[in-house]
Amino acid sequence: MPEPASLHLLVNDVPITVSRGTTVASAILIAGIPTRQSVSGEARGPLCGMGICFECRATIDGVRHQRSCQVLCAEEMEVRTS
Amino acid sequence: MTEHFDILVVGAGPAGIAAAVTAAATGERVGLVDDNPAAGGQIWRSGAAQSTAARTWLERLAASPVARFQGWRVVDSPSRCVLRAEGNRVCRDLGYEQLVLATGARERFLPFPGWTLPNVMGAGGLDAMVRGGLPIAGKRVVVAGTGPLLLAVAAHLAHRGARIVAICEQASLGRFLPFFASLLGEPVKVMQGIEYALSTFGSKIYTGCWPVAVSGQEKLETVTLRRGGRQWEERCDYLACGFHLVPNLELPALMGCRIDNGFVVVDDRQQSSIAGIFCAGEPTGIGGVEIALLEGEIAGLAAAGKLDAANKLALRRRRRFGFVRALTAVTELDPRLKQFVTDSTLVCRCEDVSFARIREHASWREAKLHTRCGMGPCQGRVCGAAAEFLLGWDAGSILSSVRPPIYPVLVSSLGDPDKLVYEGNSLAPAGGLTPKETE
Numbered sequence: 141m142p143e144p145a146s147l148h149l150l151v152n153d154v155p156i157t158v159s160r161g162t163t164v165a166s167a168i169l170i171a172g173i174p175t176r177q178s179v180s181g182e183a184r185g186p187l188c189g190m191g192i193c194f195e196c197r198a199t200i201d202g203v204r205h206q207r208s209c210q211v212l213c214a215e216e217m218e219v220r221t222s
Numbered sequence: 223m224t225e226h227f228d229i230l231v232v233g234a235g236p237a238g239i240a241a242a243v244t245a246a247a248t249g250e251r252v253g254l255v256d257d258n259p260a261a262g263g264q265i266w267r268s269g270a271a272q273s274t275a276a277r278t279w280l281e282r283l284a285a286s287p288v289a290r291f292q293g294w295r296v297v298d299s300p301s302r303c304v305l306r307a308e309g310n311r312v313c314r315d316l317g318y319e320q321l322v323l324a325t326g327a328r329e330r331f332l333p334f335p336g337w338t339l340p341n342v343m344g345a346g347g348l349d350a351m352v353r354g355g356l357p358i359a360g361k362r363v364v365v366a367g368t369g370p371l372l373l374a375v376a377a378h379l380a381h382r383g384a385r386i387v388a389i390c391e392q393a394s395l396g397r398f399l400p401f402f403a404s405l406l407g408e409p410v411k412v413m414q415g416i417e418y419a420l421s422t423f424g425s426k427i428y429t430g431c432w433p434v435a436v437s438g439q440e441k442l443e444t445v446t447l448r449r450g451g452r453q454w455e456e457r458c459d460y461l462a463c464g465f466h467l468v469p470n471l472e473l474p475a476l477m478g479c480r481i482d483n484g485f486v487v488v489d490d491r492q493q494s495s496i497a498g499i500f501c502a503g504e505p506t507g508i509g510g511v512e513i514a515l516l517e518g519e520i521a522g523l524a525a526a527g528k529l530d531a532a533n534k535l536a537l538r539r540r541r542r543f544g545f546v547r548a549l550t551a552v553t554e555l556d557p558r559l560k561q562f563v564t565d566s567t568l569v570c571r572c573e574d575v576s577f578a579r580i581r582e583h584a585s586w587r588e589a590k591l592h593t594r595c596g597m598g599p600c601q602g603r604v605c606g607a608a609a610e611f612l613l614g615w616d617a618g619s620i621l622s623s624v625r626p627p628i629y630p631v632l633v634s635s636l637g638d639p640d641k642l643v644y645e646g647n648s649l650a651p652a653g654g655l656t657p658k659e660t661e
Contacts, residue, residue, distance in 0.1 A: 161268065162355025163259075169356050174340050174440075180574040183440060185340030187571070187604070189350030190264055191257055191295075192328050192470075194599035194630075195571060203311065205599070205630070209350065210293075212259050 149217040164208035164219055165189070165196040175208060176222045198222075224304060227253040227289070229525045230318035232296050232305070232473060235263020236511050237503025238324030239279050240518025241525070242288045245322075248526040252288045253316055255307050257295035263326055264346055265511055268353040275511065291316070296473055297627040297635060306627075306635065313635040320498050320525040323474050323486070324518060327504035329371075329464035330607045332555075333569050333577065334562045336436030341460050345375045348462035352382055359383030361459040364445050366390035366433050369466035369553045370510075376425065379462070386425035387456050390447055392465070392556050394430040433463060434562040466553040468607045468617075469505040472628040475621040484617040490536040491524035492517055500525050508553075509546040513539070560612055569612070570605040572598020577612070580605075586615045587623055596623070599630045 146157050151171040158167050165186045168175050174183035175196045186196040191210040199220040200206040208219070231242040234256035242254040254261075260268065261283060266276040283290075294309035304317045329344040336342070343351065345367055352358045363384045365376045368391060376386050391398065431449035436442055444455045471481055480487045480495035485507050492500045502517035516539050523532040563569070565578035575595040583589035586596070586609060595609070596602030606620045627635065 158355055163351075166351050166355040169351060178338070178571065178574050182338055182568075182574070183340055184338060184571070185441070186343060186351060187331065187347055188328060188344050189347035189354070190328060192600060192603045193571070197599070209354065210257065210259060213355075 147213050147215050147217075149213055149215070149219060151219045152221060158213050160213075162213045164198065164200055164206070164211045164213055164217070166209075167213050168196070168198060168208060168219065168221060173221055224315040224317045225253065225289075226317040227251050228318070229253075229320045229322065229522070230255065230305065230316055231322040231324060231522075232256075233263065233324035233326055233503070234258070234261040234283075234290075234292065235265060235324060235326045235503060235514065236275075236279065237326075237514040237518035237521070238263070238322070239283050240515045241322045241324055241500070241502055241522035243279065243282045243286050244519045244522030245526045246286045246288045248523070248528055250526045252286075253291065253318070254283075254288050255291040255294050255296060255305070255316060257293070259293055261290070261292060264350070267350055275515065279515070295629050297629050297631045299477060299626070308629070308631050308635045311632060313631070320500065321477070322492075322500045322502060322518075322521045322525055323477070323479070323494075323505065324501070324503045324514075324521075325470040325473050325505055327467035327469045327508060328603065328607075329367075330466055330468045330611070331463070331604055332465050332559060332563075332611060333567045333608055334434055334436070335564055335567050336438070336442075337463075338568055338571055339436055339438050339442045340440070341438075341442040342436055343460065343462055345371050345462040345464040347464070348460055349375045349378060352379060352384075358460075360385065362387050362457065363460045363462055364388050364390065364433070364447070364456055364458045365462045366392075366431075366445075366447070367464045367466070368392045368555065369464070370549070371464060371467070375462055380425065387458050388431075388447065389425060389427045390431040390433065390449075391427065391429045392432045392559060393552055393554075394556075397552055397554075398429055430556075432556075432559060433461065436461060465555060465559075465611075467504060467508050469508065470603075471505055471617075471621055472601070472603075472624050474499075474501055474505055475624045476626060476628055481618060481621060490520075490540075491529065491532050492521035493524060498525075507546045508549060509542065510549070513542050513546065516542070555611055563612060569608055570595035570598065570602075572600050572605075575605075580609060581613060586620045590623060596620075601628070601630075 184195045187193040191207045196208045197205045198208045228250040229245045230253045231238045246252040294307040296305050296307050298306045433445050434448045435446040474486045486501040486505045494501050500521040502521040503514035520532050520535045563577045567577045573594040575593045579593045580589045
């Protein structure tokens, strides 16, 4: 059976549908929210897209500080930004 | 448990793939370790269909006996001829006889007021987001910075339906034309061709132009551009801004490879100053895909001891030096780009350290110790290259502060991988944590 083309996940408890192959960072951008708050309280989003800047880190399936640009979305994944 | 390879390759971009496939074809047992979800590096991200070269090499890799560790990042070298990699919250040790470092490059980011706002990204950064599923059709995008990547990104985003409001290349036209001339001999035609291609999508190319500020409430709303004496605002959804590339030198530096002028020093066979450690692709000089593939093949052959074949390719490699030189010259940053950083502009985004606080110090090391700049999770990968340009601190002094682990790791990865059990976010050492030996 072919894998379904779209995936359903929760970003801060909001359901989001993305196509297979979407990174978690892109899903967070689609949700329109920042990925994290900086140490002085600024809202931040992804910068480098290749796993070096750590601006896109988020909690994915309960695991904190994951670089969301390096993780692909999966069915029923739960993503939380700070 | 240590897995052992005759040849271990770090980085599955063009250079690493070429090295691994070429070495494996000689019968050596080869391992390939790479941080990204899929092979291809940044240039072939999510797109075997992008070019014939990409398709060919990714197919060769798939058909090869190379042992692949995709989604694993190398964090340390715990002992001689062993690298430690972490992936999916576990770590493993990979042993080798010969090592090929093909760690690629990242974009150089320069700070200016507002650059930390969400939706200000690297040029390659936004491109990666779009390749990673971000819809861009109908969005207004300003592409800025320097280097050939800008045009490639603009063309790709336009193809996906983005409205490219402006492309701002910091190099002047006077600098740009000789570069194209060196390549093709018909500079005006090349520029016209590119301008034509992009004008179809309604975008405008400015040379000698760069962003000086970004503003917005929660995220980017407008970017202020400057060209000569003229300054104006453009409303946009995304600013894709990168100032060419800087090589990823953390691992070569950790291994003790000699680095000169910001690049790993290699001989004609891509061997570094350390016997048995080879380096290929952008870390030896920013030259693009074709040179990276060639260097990868040379490194793979040399690491496998096929020196005659390596030497033959090395002759071809030598003919490309002119291109690397021309590319370096055209992407040299205009010193006026330093003028737009204000005292309150953050340079270190991890620890939120302002330019005023960093520039008080005489060196990168001193600034780190006093302000924590470069000591957050990115370990200076972003602010180091910015400080290098803004304050004239050389890349060598910035790299001299590289320490293992070269990425943030789980505490467990500093211990003995055989003795650890993972439970949720916490660690449960089965046999007690082994403290990391200090040198």
